[in-house]
Amino acid sequence: MTNPQPPSSHQLAADVAAAEDSAIAAVARAGSAAELDRIQSEVIGKRSALARLNTALGALDPEGRRSAGASINAARSRVGGQIEQRRSMLAVTERRARIEAERLDLTETIALASTTGGGVPLPGGPVTRGRLNLVTQTRDELEDTFVALGFAVAEGPEAETDWYNFEALNMPPAHPARGMWDTLYLKLGKPETVLLRTHTSPVQVRLMERQKPPIYAVMPGRCYRRDTPDARHLPVFHQIEGLVVDRDITFADLAGTIEAFTTSFFGPGIHSRLRPSYFPFTEPSGEFEVTCPICAGVGCRTCSGSGWIELGGCGMVDPNVFAAVGIDPDVHSGFAFGFGIDRLAQVRAGLSDMRTLLDNDIRFITQF
Numbered sequence: 001m002t003n004p005q006p007p008s009s010h011q012l013a014a015d016v017a018a019a020e021d022s023a024i025a026a027v028a029r030a031g032s033a034a035e036l037d038r039i040q041s042e043v044i045g046k047r048s049a050l051a052r053l054n055t056a057l058g059a060l061d062p063e064g065r066r067s068a069g070a071s072i073n074a075a076r077s078r079v080g081g082q083i084e085q086r087r088s089m090l091a092v093t094e095r096r097a098r099i100e101a102e103r104l105d106l107t108e109t110i111a112l113a114s115t116t117g118g119g120v121p122l123p124g125g126p127v128t129r130g131r132l133n134l135v136t137q138t139r140d141e142l143e144d145t146f147v148a149l150g151f152a153v154a155e156g157p158e159a160e161t162d163w164y165n166f167e168a169l170n171m172p173p174a175h176p177a178r179g180m181w182d183t184l185y186l187k188l189g190k191p192e193t194v195l196l197r198t199h200t201s202p203v204q205v206r207l208m209e210r211q212k213p214p215i216y217a218v219m220p221g222r223c224y225r226r227d228t229p230d231a232r233h234l235p236v237f238h239q240i241e242g243l244v245v246d247r248d249i250t251f252a253d254l255a256g257t258i259e260a261f262t263t264s265f266f267g268p269g270i271h272s273r274l275r276p277s278y279f280p281f282t283e284p285s286g287e288f289e290v291t292c293p294i295c296a297g298v299g300c301r302t303c304s305g306s307g308w309i310e311l312g313g314c315g316m317v318d319p320n321v322f323a324a325v326g327i328d329p330d331v332h333s334g335f336a337f338g339f340g341i342d343r344l345a346q347v348r349a350g351l352s353d354m355r356t357l358l359d360n361d362i363r364f365i366t367q368f
C-alpha cells in the first residue's frame, strides 16, 4: 500500500474555500436557534470539514503550514461571525413570533368607520355575531310548533309559593308525592312557604285562576331543583307545560295532541306513545315517549337500544286541581303535559353531557 499523496498547499486553499462556502450556506439556512446550534457544531466543531483540513496541515512544509493554517483560522472566524449574526437575527424573529402568539387584541374594531362619522378603523378581525343558546333556540321552536297547533303562550314567576307549586296541584302539606321534586326554598315569609318552582305546572294553576275555559296554552320557563349537576341533570333547567281545558276533552285528545306535536316538531317518521304513570295533578297520568330522533327507532346508545326516548309526563287534569281554581269538573275537562326543554335539546343534538349546554364555549354554541 502506498501512502496517499500529501495535499499541495494550492489544493488545501481550494478545500478551505469550499468548506467555508458550504458552511456559510448551511448557516444561512438555519431556521431556528436550535437548528443553528446543530449546524454550528457541524461546520466549525471538532468533526467539521475545516477541523479535518487542520489535521492535513502536518504534511506541509513549515511555510505552507503557516499560511494554510492562517487561512483556515480566518475561514473559521468568518463562519463564526456569520453564525453570531444569524443567531441574533433568529432571536429577533422568534421573539416577534412569540409576542404575536401571546398577543391579546383588546382593540375595538370600528367595522363601519366610513359611515360612522369618520371613526378610524382599528386593527382586528371581522366582528363575529353571537348566537342564541341551543336551549333558547329549542324553546323558540317549541313555542312556534305549539302556536301553529293553536296554543297560546303564557308565563309565570320562578319564585313561587307552596300553594301554586304543590298544594293547588293536589299535594297538600306532607303529601308523599312532594318528594318527587327536590325543592329549594327561599328565606321569605314563614319557613318553606316560598320556593323556586320545581316545575312549570304551577303556571297551569295561575292561568286557570285568571282565565276561564276554553284554555289552550303552553307555558315555558326556568325551573330549579336541589340536584347535583351530571350528564343528565341540571339544577337549573327548563320545562314547557301544556294545558287544555274545554268541554268534552278526552284522553284521546291528549294522545292526539301529543302525536301531532311530535310529528310536527321532529318531522314525519317520529311518533309518540303513552305509558301509565303517576302524577298527583292528573288522573289518569301517563309518561309519553317519542321515537328516538337519533336512530329513528332502530335502537342506539341515546335510547339504550329501545328505539324510544322518554320525554315527559301528562294526563287528564285531576278534579281536585279544578276545585282549587274554581272550575266545575262536571262541565269542563282537560289535559296537561310537561317536559324538559334542556333534555329535548340534549337528545336532539346528540349531546352525551347536558352540562355542555351551559359551558358558554363559542366553539360549541356556533355549531347550532
Ligand code: DAH
Residues within 6 Å of the ligand: 198, 199, 200, 201, 241, 242, 279, 281, 282, 312, 313, 314, 315, 335, 336, 337, 338, 339
Ligand atoms: N310537572 C311534572 C314534572 O315536573 C311534569 C308533568 C307531568 C306535567 C304531568 C304535567 C303533567 O302537566 O300532566 O315532572
